[in-house]
């Protein structure tokens with residue numbers, strides 16, 4: 001693809017991509033490439049990416065060219081890096097595409113980090129996956145986040161539920177919203193009462209512990225996301241956990257409280 005905004009590549013990028021500026025200038029312009037690509041995709045496509053930010057970059061660029069209306073978000077997709085971890089390693093891992101190809105003993109032809117090669121490798125890995133696992137564990141890209149209540153998203157997976165809120169002017173407003181802070185058991189629909197109220201783990205994440213009399217403990221996690229326009233929305237997950245994991249949420253809160261108290265003492269002593 002031919003670059004329009006930055007015509008010079010960073011030397012490190014050149015090194016990774018193994019291409020130079022001249023090769024890029026021979027490409028086709030972004031807007032034309034995107035139109036061609038979306039036409040090839042057909043109506044209602046499902047995307048599959050290895051990295052977590054590919055769709056963000058695509059949409060950010062489309063926005064720059066005023067053509068984001070061609071791809072309405074939030075965009076549902078298969079996040080292959082996550083699926084690879086779930087299927088082959090039994091947990092969430094963050095492996096490189098190269099690692100996965102070697103792991104699966106797939107034939108390597110062509111360099112990595114070249115769009116077409118990487119796309120082909122990604123497709124090959126995806127086609128080796130059990131369909132059920134993939135379909136059950138889809139992801140939602142929220143570069144085009146929900147704007148209003150009507151657009152909010154609520155989905156239930158095997159052992160957790162996910163809620164993506166509308167946008168708020170500030171983090172504080174977001175964490176004050178009733179819908180954001182609610183902890184509803186996704187198995188029976190009743191309110192799971194909070195055993196530990198929402199507390200911040202870091203500026204971007206809050207945790208809580210809730211309990212349903214019928215279904216036990218749930219760990220709530222609220223991640224605050226900032227939009228390009230400086231607004232905030234929340235991705236909240238409610239995961240079914242056991243007693244041990246519930247204890248570790250409590251411990252985490254206590255540890256944070258102690259740490260903060262210590263800090264306060266230190267600054268008071270200094271003053």
Ligand SMILES: [Zn+2]
Pocket residue numbers: 185186187188189190212213214215216
């Ligand atoms: Zn329940």
